[in-house]
Amino acid sequence: MAGTTLGFIGAGQMARALAHGFVSAKLLDASSLTAADPVPAAAEKLASELPGLKVAASNVAIASSCDVVVLAVKPQAMSAVYQELGGKLAGKLVVSIAAGISLAKLCEGLKTQRVVRVMPNTPALVGKGASAYALAAGATAEDGALVGKLLAAVGTAHQVDEKLLDAVTGLSGSGPAYVYLIIEALSDGGVKAGLPRNLSTALAAQTVLGAAEMVLARGEHPGVLKDAVASPGGTTIAGLATLEDRGVRGALIAAVDAATKRSAELGK
Numbered sequence: 032m033a034g035t036t037l038g039f040i041g042a043g044q045m046a047r048a049l050a051h052g053f054v055s056a057k058l059l060d061a062s063s064l065t066a067a068d069p070v071p072a073a074a075e076k077l078a079s080e081l082p083g084l085k086v087a088a089s090n091v092a093i094a095s096s097c098d099v100v101v102l103a104v105k106p107q108a109m110s111a112v113y114q115e116l117g118g119k120l121a122g123k124l125v126v127s128i129a130a131g132i133s134l135a136k137l138c139e140g141l142k143t144q145r146v147v148r149v150m151p152n153t154p155a156l157v158g159k160g161a162s163a164y165a166l167a168a169g170a171t172a173e174d175g176a177l178v179g180k181l182l183a184a185v186g187t188a189h190q191v192d193e194k195l196l197d198a199v200t201g202l203s204g205s206g207p208a209y210v211y212l213i214i215e216a217l218s219d220g221g222v223k224a225g226l227p228r229n230l231s232t233a234l235a236a237q238t239v240l241g242a243a244e245m246v247l248a249r250g251e252h253p254g255v256l257k258d259a260v261a262s263p264g265g266t267t268i269a270g271l272a273t274l275e276d277r278g279v280r281g282a283l284i285a286a287v288d289a290a291t292k293r294s295a296e297l298g299k
């Protein structure tokens with residue numbers, strides 16, 4: 032990726048996660064990154080965290096100076112970006128990470144077809160992201176490969192049909208928040224049972240990490256792995272029965288479904 036310059040339109044949470052991830056993975060030098068944000072402190076904070084990253088005076092400056100332009104604003108701010116950048120992105124590869132906004136709307140608003148729609152997630156910051164992406168008609172196979180390489184450097188990357196991206200948003204885009212809630216609640220349970228808070232949170236987070244690693248590394252069905260933990264008449268089945276009784280499985284399915292529907296709504 033040497034020589035490729037990448038600019039973030041918006042320097043918020045997700046731009047920060049990606050910028051840190053790209054630099055930590057040594058895919059891009061901080062000096063090849065630029066960020067613009069109407070809140071000057073946002074881009075300046077990112078520049079202070081990643082020495083070498085440049086702060087641009089405007090979105091237009093990024094559009095003219097960077098090879099890859101990443102739209103990292105909230106979906107609600109996208110129409111302002113169309114106003115500013117529409118027709119000014121000739122020759123640039125545009126990557127949108129906004130929830131819900133379709134490739135058709137992006138291409139129409141930006142007046143370019145060379146667009147890739149991505150749904151990343153914040154663990155990209157530590158190289159453990161989960162992303163999916165879809166290409167507009169004007170994005171070449173090389174553009175897709177470049178975006179895939181960027182995302183794979185900060186986690187896993189799946190090229191998908193665009194119609195799946197709202198569901199990806201509801202699952203892995205929003206999913207870190209569900210898991211944080213679960214970790215926090217498990218830690219509360221440990222504290223209720225008498226563990227000190229630090230130990231309880233450390234055990235909860237490592238348990239989630241280890242369980243996830245077992246699913247990914249062994250490729251076994253999560254149900255089979257669950258059964259291996261539960262001894263007949265033991266502690267785990269007592270805990271599992273309580274989770275089923277309280278509807279945790281249904282609650283998680285409903286959460287992904289609600290977030291998927293909200294992603295589709297945001298694009299309307």
Ligand SMILES: NC(=O)C1=CN([C@@H]2O[C@H](COP(=O)(O)OP(=O)(O)OC[C@H]3O[C@@H](n4cnc5c(N)ncnc54)[C@H](O)[C@@H]3O)[C@@H](O)[C@H]2O)C=CC1
Nearest residue numbers: 040041043044045068073103104105106108128129130151
């Ligand atoms: N936070 C997350 O976990 C994820 C967020 N996303 C998507 O990433 C996008 C950004 O989300 P966050 O980083 O969480 O939001 P954020 O609110 O942390 O950052 C957005 C930034 O955009 C700036 N901004 C607003 N209008 C602008 C404009 N016209 N030009 C340039 N910058 C502008 C804001 O000042 C803010 O700093 C959203 O579209 C969201 O759907 C996608 C995956 C995960």
Ligand SMILES: O=C(O)[C@@H]1CCC=N1
Nearest residue numbers: 129130200204205206
């Ligand atoms: O909550 C949101 O709308 C964004 C999209 C996925 C994660 N955060």
